[in-house]
Amino acid sequence: MHLQLEADTPLLQADRLQLTGILNNLLENSIKYSExxxxxxxxxxxxxxxxxxxxxxxxxxxxxxxxRENQEKIFDTFYRVPTGNLHNVKGFGLGLAFVRYSTEAHGGTIGVQSRPGAGSQFTVTLPLSPQPHAKR
Structure with missing residues (x-):
């Protein structure tokens, strides 16, 4: 895994469990759907x-x-990309629905860019925490 942590201010006011779930789901999918x-x-x-x-x-x-046609549906609850009779990846179609729900509950957005055979890029955007007021 390659990390590129370039955010100037990575301070969020977020539920730790939900944020961990968002990242875990995205990372697990990257692993599951890689050959x-x-x-x-x-x-x-x-x-x-x-x-x-x-x-x-x-x-x-x-x-x-x-x-592209599946990208519009992958965040729907219970949706799984059809693979015909091949069921080599386990799941219930809940992971990306959880990611969308949790991201939106934090006031954020989730997006995907992908092409068959070329990989995927998921972007979660979350509002930064308000900065504490300086004491006068």
Whole structure:
């Protein structure tokens, strides 16, 4: 795994368990849907969300990728990308639905860019914590 931690201010006001679940689900999917040794990159950066400072967390892989028509559905509860009669990856279609629900509950967004055979990049964007007021 390659880490590129470039966020200027990675301070979030978030539920630790939910944030851990978001990252675990994205990393587990990168591993499950990679053929051979997974090539995973986790990158953080400072960005803006609805005009406010935010933290972007990207999890990228070189796995099997997701077609455009399936990208629209992967965050739906119980949705799994059809694989015909091949069921070599276990799951219930709950992981990415959890990621979307938890991200949105924190006021954030989740997006995906992917191409079959070329891997996927998931981007979670979460608002940064307000800075504490300086004492006068």
């Amino acid at each position: 051979g040794a997974p090539q995973i990159r986790v990158q953080t950066s400072t960005t803006r969300l609805q005009g406010q400072p935010a933290l972007a967390i990207q999890v990228s892989d070189t796995g099997i990728g997701i077609s």
